[in-house]
Amino acid sequence: MDTTHDFESERPLVVVANRLPIEYDEAEGWHPAPGGLVAALESVLRDREALWIGWSGRFEDPDSDAEQAPPPPTGTGSLKLDEVPLTHAEVEGYYEGCSNGAIWPLYHDAIVTPIYHRTQFQAYRRVNEKFARHVAEVAPPEAVVWVHDYQLQLVPRMLRQMRPDLRIGFFLHIPFPPVEIFSQLPWRRQILEGLLGSDLVGFQTKEAALNFLRLVQKYVALRPGGDRVVVDELSGSRTVRVEAFPIGIRAQDFAELAADPATIERAAQIRADLGDPELILLGVDRLDYTKGIDVRIRAVTELFQDEDLDPDSTVFVQVATPSRENVEEYQRIRDDVELLVSRANGDIGKLGTTPIHYLHQPMRRDELTAMYVAADVMLVTPLRDGMNLVCKEYVACRTEEDGALVLSEFTGAAHQMSDAWLVNPYDIDGVKRSILDAAQSAPQESARRMSALRHGVFEHDVERWASDFLNRLQGSL
């Protein structure tokens, strides 16, 4: 399967995201930054002429003049990295506070209660301004600037005021909530106006784009016409386009790595290490309360207790990347997940039998791919997720068209992956039934579903996402 969707940027390309593709910490030095945004963007930008502006995860000391060494070059070196340093106080107010304590939970249906602190929004505004100023200083004339995600929603407007020559696009990687939920945000109008500073605002789904258009009408008193909003400014009127661009993965890369003999050998080794079970269930996520990790642990545990799954021949492996560990709700979900795992193993396990294996650690790409190859059923059960790339990666790795995907209806991916076993993660009995159906389905049925899923994942890959967005932004479509 080879689908090529290339994009040409006619103007210099500047990408702005809270994260750079690599992160620094004392223990590990430079390593890949976590999450789907970095995974997707890095895979399209790694060999391109572009400038990526973002934060490295390390802290600026405002009382010291000592220069920190810049981030090392990545890939072929054509992608340049440019760091925006942040102080401890900025990270606390803007990143841990406003972005991940207020906006993240709100945009994910307020699964946990968003906490609104005015001082944290001030920090959010200041850091957005810091990013905007940095971009304004370094972006070449007439550049295309592509701003990413919920941490930087004020940047487009600020940047337009500083540099009207730029073409500005914004893409939101996470859900954009309906009017009833978004309306509680104390800074709703500033955020909407911030985004309207763009020429193009992209969302993962049509529903998210419609939510945005409705909110603009309600709170900014502008009347959208279809997918366009006309904004009146001193310099004249300007049209903002609002559309869905569902993100994908570099499917071909995953398929090639999955078919590599070394990966196949490693997958066999993983199966052997797990005691050669008949059935391997797998979950892979950042450890986030949106991901429904607890949902699937509960469902699998009950299946063991009901004796629908046999702990002597079934293993469930959950890989969870540590994430946002200074934010209280992330400490709570970690405790909840770890309690569920140890309870289940205590109740169901025997000497020499561990029904649930839990790894709280990042994993190298080749090891993760071997896990996807080894797994018979992939469990992706978020309560809400903008897209979810893990399910696409699993599908891309099933080069034999076997295996089965259990997927939450409340992911962006579910809109494109109706051949998965779709589940409502709030309905534990339904999740249990689907896990059993997926595990016990006839090989022809699994192959039919997997073949259709693979077609979609290869067709709508990340190159296509980037080219659709950038071509639209440059007005060439």
Ligand code: ADP
């Ligand atoms: P999110 O962006 O919310 O973390 P996604 O599913 O969209 O969720 O993307 C997650 C990305 O992180 C995927 O590319 C996946 O391979 C990667 N990932 C998830 N868990 C791990 C892990 N433990 N180690 C390494 N990479 C991981």
Ligand code: G6P
């Ligand atoms: C999601 C968000 C990204 C974020 C990533 C990892 O994918 O959409 O913006 O970078 O999670 O989270 P972190 O807080 O570690 O950057």
